[in-house]
Amino acid sequence: MFDAFTQSKDAVRNIINNAIQAAAEKGQLAQCEPFDFGVEIPADSNHGDLSSNAALVSAKVFRTAPARIAAAIADNIDLSGTPFSKCEIAGPGFINFFYSNEYLGSVVNGVLREGENYGHTELGKGKKMMVEFVSANPTGPMHLGNARGGALGDCLASVLSAAGYDVWREFYVNDTGNQINNFGLSLEARYLEIFDPSVPFPDEGYHGEDIIERARQFADIYGDTYVNKEPEERQKALIEFALPKNIQGLKDDLLKYRISYDEWFLESSLYKDGTTDKVMGLLKDKGLTYEKEGAIWLKTTELGGEKDDVLIRANGFPTYFASDIAYHYNKFVLRGFDRVINIWGADHHGHVARLKGAMESLGVSSSRLDIVLMQLVELLQGGEKVRMSKRTGKAITLSTLLDEISVDAARFFFNMREPATHMEFDLDLATKNDSDNPVYYVQYAHARIRSILRSLEASDIDLSGLTDTDCSNLTEPEETSLIQFISYLPSRINTAAESMDPSAITKYAIDLATLFHKFYSKCRVKGEPDETMFPRAALCMATLQTLENCLGILKVTAPESM
């Protein structure tokens, strides 16, 4: 693992702690217990490459003005053997550090040595982590909201892998319950309609074209043989016919979107293998359930929820909540995941507290369960908001979306903002100005670097030894800024993993591309003297590697040319 940036921050802490101790021994500062202070990247590069507020936060400890503390610390600072060549006091008492050229050069070498592993960390080493995402109802195709959830969940899973977790991707198939009944009723109506157009369509039915299509496929095979059968038998046959086709359709669509799961987990399996019954029994044994009006209730109010919830309906069928508890019991207790992240639409936020409460009551610490609430995507068409709903069939499907814009553009776009933010998606604009997507800006940087390297090789310049090239004379501001930014990748990956937010990676990739484009317009590679050309070529390679690693996490292609 190579993480020069974190090491240099730690170096600042050590340097300052040592200086404080030295100052105390000389009587320049009072003796004191170690205290916490910040080490940050200043917004203005004139303020150094790393900056510490140690003197500011310790004003109370020492009962001295920050500027005097800073002076005492700076007076005892020893930079030998550190990544820094210079240190100075500025402003109200900041202590600013400047990287040495040798350190910056070593970053380039380090990245090239790490190669495709550069950026990977050991934050989650040894931890089994499940990310459950999309989990769209199999009653129809995926829509725009699922497209965001898919890009988000898949990239989050990749980020967690990069951070060292052992990651498992899972799709929860709601293949039982009320919406499946509804699915059956809708299919039935569409089927009967073929033979008798006056058959009414149920009010709560799914109006989408896909239902009509499935009914037609069914009729093509079985003709009218089910028209005169019992409704229950007819619905059952229709569901058994259509559901596997729908699930396969979801798999195919997701595969086109570059998403493949480790497991498609069927809700119905929880009933078949008795997990639901078992978990209901556990809750009952703990005295957390009671009967009222013919239904079995969970005392959710005692578990941190707002009100009690029904587990088993008066008609004997378990609710979604009941199977969800069983499902999470399965994830944690039966399959032994250390942590689980669920990507849910924000409209499900009311269920977070009660599910966590239920897990606590089953002896699973709720801190092991994280729910990432994703705001739904608002669709704009012709400048107006379009109300999307699977029931009315007005949703834009994932495959329609991917007919209009590239997978790269879609995956990048949906990961540009934090999950909790509201997102507008203007289909007209997206299809018209596909190239406005910043993904092309990032890919262009990659193609440009490839082009430079191709051009060098075409001139018979041997680039095979770049990994060990001395890069300490990369001192132009555009060069040092780029190198420093490259060094941030491992800590950015950790931040993204901890905050469960892959948008940190897209933002990083955009910023990295910007710094490269600036470097490109200021610094030439080809035609420079060897002592400049080779280090710059090495920097290009390091940038290329860093970009590829970011795009790899996002599963966005890194083109040789555009």
Add this chain to the structure above:
RNA sequence: GCGCCUAUAGCUCAGUUGGAUAGAGCGUUCGCCUCCGGAGCGAAAGGCCGGAAGUUCGAGUCUUCUUAGGCGCGCCA
């Protein structure tokens, strides 16, 4: 009514988890290819960070209140 999310330039959004003079892209105006890819770079203009108090050396960031918008509060999932 209660709960969650959001509010930063004309528009779309960043803001390194409390740091120094709040930044990009699009749009507007003006520059930059004899030279590794102009899908790029540079400059100008554009701001009461929704509003009001508070916490402290220091607040776009934290607390409380408030305003506006979105979403939820079912024996649906």
